[in-house]
Amino acid sequence: MKVKETPLRNQIKRESTKTSRHGNVPPRNPNKKPTTINMKRSIGRMRAKDMDAIRHAK
Numbered sequence: 001m002k003v004k005e006t007p008l009r010n011q012i013k014r015e016s017t018k019t020s021r022h023g024n025v026p027p028r029n030p031n032k033k034p035t036t037i038n039m040k041r042s043i044g045r046m047r048a049k050d051m052d053a054i055r056h057a058k
Helices: 007-016 036-057
Strands: none
């Protein structure tokens, strides 16, 4: 039995076969939140630890 090709099905198929340097990459998750906020926080924490270490070394 042949499955009817719908526009949505075509779109999903096209997205899942996109290629990059690493070969086939699955479609991106649109519900995923960007992680830049967490990165800024962790970089700030690392910087604070570095400053603290420098202060203790003096």
